[in-house]
Amino acid sequence: MQYRGITSENFYLTEIRNACRFILENGIQENLKELLKKNNISILIITNGTLLDDRCLQKIIKRKNISLRISVELNNSEHILNTLRKIKKYPIVCDVAITLYKNNLDDIVKAILNILKFDIPIQVSFPMFKGNAKYSTQEVKKLKDILKNLIYISINKNIQIRSNFISALINAYFLPYLSRFKNCLICKSIKVDIEGNIFACPYFLSSNYIIGNINQKNYIDSYISENIQKRMFMDELLKCSCCKWNNICPKECIAMGEEGKEKNYSCEFIQVAFETLNNIFQRY
Numbered sequence: 001m002q003y004r005g006i007t008s009e010n011f012y013l014t015e016i017r018n019a020c021r022f023i024l025e026n027g028i029q030e031n032l033k034e035l036l037k038k039n040n041i042s043i044l045i046i047t048n049g050t051l052l053d054d055r056c057l058q059k060i061i062k063r064k065n066i067s068l069r070i071s072v073e074l075n076n077s078e079h080i081l082n083t084l085r086k087i088k089k090y091p092i093v094c095d096v097a098i099t100l101y102k103n104n105l106d107d108i109v110k111a112i113l114n115i116l117k118f119d120i121p122i123q124v125s126f127p128m129f130k131g132n133a134k135y136s137t138q139e140v141k142k143l144k145d146i147l148k149n150l151i152y153i154s155i156n157k158n159i160q161i162r163s164n165f166i167s168a169l170i171n172a173y174f175l176p177y178l179s180r181f182k183n184c185l186i187c188k189s190i191k192v193d194i195e196g197n198i199f200a201c202p203y204f205l206s207s208n209y210i211i212g213n214i215n216q217k218n219y220i221d222s223y224i225s226e227n228i229q230k231r232m233f234m235d236e237l238l239k240c241s242c243c244k245w246n247n248i249c250p251k252e253c254i255a256m257g258e259e260g261k262e263k264n265y266s267c268e269f270i271q272v273a274f275e276t277l278n279n280i281f282q283r284y
Contacts, residue, residue, distance in 0.1 A: 036065065046071055046097070049083035057090050067093035069123075073104065077111050084118045095121040095162075102135070105142040109149045112161070116153075124150060124163040126269070140265055147269060148276045155280055168250055169273040173283070176248035245274045248284070 022028070036043060045060075046069045060066050068087065072080050080096075087094050096115055100108060115122055126143070127135070135143070147166070154161045154170075191199040198212040199205050240246050249270055278284055 040065065042067065044069055048073070049080065049087075052083055052086060054086065054089075057086060057092065060092055061090050068095075070094065070096045072096055072098045072111070072115075077107065077114070080111075081114060084115065084120060088118055088120075095123060097123045097125070099125040100127055100143065100146065102139060105139060105146065108146055109153075112150070112153070122161050124161055124166070126163065126165045135265070140268075143265075144269065144272045147272055151273060151276045152280070155277075165269075166273070169270060170277065172248050172250040173274060173277045173281075176250075243271070244284075245271060248274070 023032075035041070043063070043066045045066060049070045052068075060068070070080065070083060070087075084094075084096075098104075098108065098112070104111075112122055112124070126147070150161055150163070150166060151170075154166065191202040191205060192214060193199070193205065196214040197210045198214060199209050200211050201209065240249065243249065274284075
């Protein structure tokens with residue numbers, strides 16, 4: 001079997017075609033089925049549900065180890081609801097994944113309430129305010145309102161909306177001593193550049209954040225430090241000290257506040273979440 005060269009223009013399509021051709025020509029799919037069945041390994045199928053029909057769903061229920069995740073973009077909410085109606089006719093484990101982005105901010109809360117009527121768990125992903133993503137002031141305001149609504153829905157209606165961001169903040173509100181720096185990647189996911197320089201945080205790659213070099217004999221000594229997290233971002237921690245929520249804030253990513261970078265709204269969202277929770281529970 002011959003493979004075409006992969007270029008930036010055809011990378012994804014070519015890679016998928018080659019992988020599928022290799023699997024089909026070598027009978028790997030049968031070996032995989034047997035391996036999964038023998039070891040009781042679960043399969044999660046992530047799909048937008050466009051091609052899910054009764055015939056497909058009937059095949060899925062024959063395999064007890066298959067679950068579905070419906071990825072929702074809300075460009076056709078009626079289609080999603082119809083898909084969920086089909087799925088609910090069968091004993092299939094299913095959840096819905098929604099990522100907030102610019103094009104679905106106006107409809108997201110209504111859509112979530114409609115989806116929850118099917119008693120299906122929802123996973124909501126908030127955008128990360130770093131990289132090339134740019135949000136206007138109005139879009140940020142909409143996201144803050146959505147955050148408030150999702151917290152109220154989760155708590156007041158006793159409905160679980162799975163969101164790592166929301167869950168982390170709710171946990172921080174009630175159990176602050178368990179949450180500090182929990183999500184920080186410093187020393188958990190290091191970065192090494194082409195010159196061998198070691199960075200403790202994969203998001204901060206300027207020269208002042210170099211903590212060692214793999215070409216040096218004792219590079220590991222500069223990497224391991226009990227207080228490296230606080231030492232690297234002491235200025236940011238000092239900025240946090242005057243905030244009302246400093247003692248319970250999980251410090252989602254204190255690195256994001258580095259001066260000179262694009263404006264990051266994580267801190268503002270954390271404050272909105274805590275204010276919303278406090279309006280409900282009045283703990284602070």
